[in-house]
Amino acid sequence: MGITDIMGIETIEILIIAMFFIGFYGVITTTNIVKSIVFIIILETAVIMFFLSIGYHVGILPPIGGEPDIYNMADPLPQALMITAVVIGLTGTAVNIIVFITLFRKHGTANWEVAARKNKEEFADE
Amino acid sequence: MTQVFLLISIVSAILVIIERRIARIIIYLAVYSLAVAICYMLLGAPDVAMAEAVASIFITIFFIVCFEKYFSFADEQLGESLRKIPVLPLLFSVGLFAVFLYFRPTGEVNTYLKDLYLLNFIDNVGGENPVTAIYLIYRVYDTLFEALVVVISVVAAIHLSAHNLETGKTETLREVQDNGLAVYAIQIICPLLLLFGIYLVLNGHLSPGGGFQGGLAIASFFICRYMIYNINDLSIHKLARMEEIIFVAITLFAVSVVFLGGVFLLLPEHLLAPFRIGYMLVMNILIALKVACGFIILFYRYIVVENDEV
Numbered sequence: 370m371g372i373t374d375i376m377g378i379e380t381i382e383i384l385i386i387a388m389f390f391i392g393f394y395g396v397i398t399t400t401n402i403v404k405s406i407v408f409i410i411i412l413e414t415a416v417i418m419f420f421l422s423i424g425y426h427v428g429i430l431p432p433i434g435g436e437p438d439i440y441n442m443a444d445p446l447p448q449a450l451m452i453t454a455v456v457i458g459l460t461g462t463a464v465n466i467i468v469f470i471t472l473f474r475k476h477g478t479a480n481w482e483v484a485a486r487k488n489k490e491e492f493a494d495e
Numbered sequence: 496m497t498q499v500f501l502l503i504s505i506v507s508a509i510l511v512i513i514e515r516r517i518a519r520i521i522i523y524l525a526v527y528s529l530a531v532a533i534c535y536m537l538l539g540a541p542d543v544a545m546a547e548a549v550a551s552i553f554i555t556i557f558f559i560v561c562f563e564k565y566f567s568f569a570d571e572q573l574g575e576s577l578r579k580i581p582v583l584p585l586l587f588s589v590g591l592f593a594v595f596l597y598f599r600p601t602g603e604v605n606t607y608l609k610d611l612y613l614l615n616f617i618d619n620v621g622g623e624n625p626v627t628a629i630y631l632i633y634r635v636y637d638t639l640f641e642a643l644v645v646v647i648s649v650v651a652a653i654h655l656s657a658h659n660l661e662t663g664k665t666e667t668l669r670e671v672q673d674n675g676l677a678v679y680a681i682q683i684i685c686p687l688l689l690l691f692g693i694y695l696v697l698n699g700h701l702s703p704g705g706g707f708q709g710g711l712a713i714a715s716f717f718i719c720r721y722m723i724y725n726i727n728d729l730s731i732h733k734l735a736r737m738e739e740i741i742f743v744a745i746t747l748f749a750v751s752v753v754f755l756g757g758v759f760l761l762l763p764e765h766l767l768a769p770f771r772i773g774y775m776l777v778m779n780i781l782i783a784l785k786v787a788c789g790f791i792i793l794f795y796r797y798i799v800v801e802n803d804e805v
Contacts, residue, residue, distance in 0.1 A: 384501040386595050391508045394588040398581050403517055407524055410554065411508050414531050414547075418501075421538045424604040429539040432625045433703060437613040443539030444609040445616075449629035451543050453641040456707050456786070459550040460648035463793050466557050467655045 378425050385422060389415035402472070402479050406465045413458045420447040420454075497537040504530035521558045525551065541703035542626045545695075549711035553790065556718060560797045621771040622700030630705075631778050635749045642782065645789045646742050652796050653735065681719050689716040692783070699779040700772060706782030713783060714790035721798070731795055738788040745781045 392411035399405055424444045432445040473479060476487045507527040514520050528551030535544035612625055612633065620628040630638050692712030699705030717729070752774055 380498050381501065382599060383596060384498065384505060386592060386599065388501070388505050388508060390588045390592040390595075391505065391512065393591070394584060395508075395512050397588070398584045399512075404511070404520065407511055407520055410524065411511070411527070414504075414527075417543070417547075418531065418534060418538070421535060421540050421543060424606065424609070425538055431539045431541045431703065432613065433541070434623055437617075437625070439610055439613055442613060444604075444606070445612055445625040445629055446608050448540045448543050449626045449634060450637065451540070452546050452626070452630060452705075452707055453637055455543060455546040455550050456711075457641060457644050459553055460645050460789070460793075462554055463557060464648045464651050464655075466561055467652045467796070470561060471655050 378422065381422050381425060382419075385415055385419050389419070400481050402469050402481060402484070405481070406462060406469065409465070410458070410462060413454070417451045417454055417458075420451055423447055497534055500530045500533045500537065504534065518562070521555065521562065524558070525555050528554070542624075542705065542708070545703055545708045546711075549708055549715065552715060553711065556715075556794070557797060560794075620775070621768050622775060624700055624702060624705075626703075627700050627705050627775060627779070631749075631775050635753060635778075638782070639746055639749060642742055642745055642785055645786065646738060649735065649738065649789045649792050652793055653731070678723055681723050685716060685719045685723070688712055688719065692716065692787075696779050696783040697776065700775040706779040707786055709779070710783035710786030711790060713787040714794070717787075717791050718794050721794075729791065729795070731792055734788050734792050738785055738792070741781055741785040741788065745778070745785065748781065749778065 389412060392408045392415060395408035396405060396412065399408065421443075428441065429443050430438060430441045432442045432448070469479070472484055476484050478484050478487070504527050507523045507530065510523045511520050511527075514523065528547065532544045532547045532551065535541075535547055612629060616622075616625045616628040620632050622628060689712075692709045692715075695704035695709035695712060696706060699709065
């Protein structure tokens with residue numbers, strides 16, 4: 370495996386998939402709600418980057434300009450879709466934080482297990 | 496080059512896993528977002544890089560505004576889960592990683608749509624930015640539903656933060672205002688932000704940027720204004736009403752242009768180009784106004800949750 374292999378698209382894909390599963394591991398193991406929000410952000414960026422890396426090769430150009438260089442330019446379609454994904458991810462994070470604050474006000478905890486236990490107790494009281 | 500920044504972002508993601516203090520997690524998240532934005536840039540996507548850069552500013556600000564009151568409590572509950580590494584989830588993640596690596600798509604990428612868009616967007620749409628052409632013309636319905644998602648999340652945030660149970664002011668913003676260097680820096684950046692936002696909106700069809708990115712930059716101007724001068728003279732209800740009206744206007748405008756656009760095809764080619772440019776300009780301005788309204792409301796809602804004012 371030479372240096373050109375390491376610098377190619379293969380390595381980028383492997384790193385992006387690794388990043389996705391780091392976020393996945395974080396989401397399924399953490400007991401803290403704030404950390405969960407952070408790991409969901411990491412998952413989203415990994416997915417977005419996987420889409421953007423489709424058709425990547427060394428020396429790729431951004432798709433801008435009146436005289437398109439078809440072979441060297443990046444694919445504009447995933448980019449247009451991923452812009453909306455970024456904005457939607459941002460609004461999702463904002464709502465996540467608001468939901469966390471509401472939960473914290475109610476139960477005074479940032480721990481999933483404690484919050485679930487208190488929710489259960491509340492239902493049992495009713 | 497891309498691999499280096501990907502490694503930086505992976506290292507910061509692993510640091511988030513093993514870190515026990517929320518303040519440091521927020522800093523690692525900021526580093527992660529910067530590395531990711533640079534990766535987008537190197538993958539040939541300046542538009543997405545710009546959106547990610549502005550979005551990460553917002554995520555950091557949201558976290559910091561909430562930090563003082565809520566997240567410092569979260570620290571104490573972080574430690575217990577970290578004493579032993581959970582083996583089963585680790586094996587599960589590594590196994591899934593291996594499966595994905597083995598079955599990931601390989602071979603030639605189908606470039607039919609890419610060639611179609613890149614070869615035809617100048618004749619069909621005009622301008623010099625194919626990304627803007629796609630999200631405003633070829634796939635305008637995606638953009639409409641994206642705008643709808645922003646409206647829904649703003650409504651959700653207003654609804655969820657409607658009942659203010661506690662009182663008391665947070666000290667975070669006071670600390671920013673007492674910090675002379677930060678005040679001067681933000682005072683210098685503030686007007687440039689507004690100018691930059693307007694530039695992004697008006698040049699969306701020619702250069703990287705456009706409605707989303709420009710709208711976010713314009714909203715961050717109002718956030719800086721609040722943090723430095725403590726001005727929040729904008730009424731949330733008027734902004735929310737304005738956002739809904741602009742959303743309806745975007746929908747009507749885009750749908751009517753898509754359906755009635757055939758009329759313009761009767762015009763000769765040299766008369767047609769200004770109409771297409773005008774369509775993209777108007778759509779970018781409307782989207783920017785809508786996104787700016789939405790995120791100003793979201794930010795002010797955090798202030799309300801924090802301070803019980805407005």
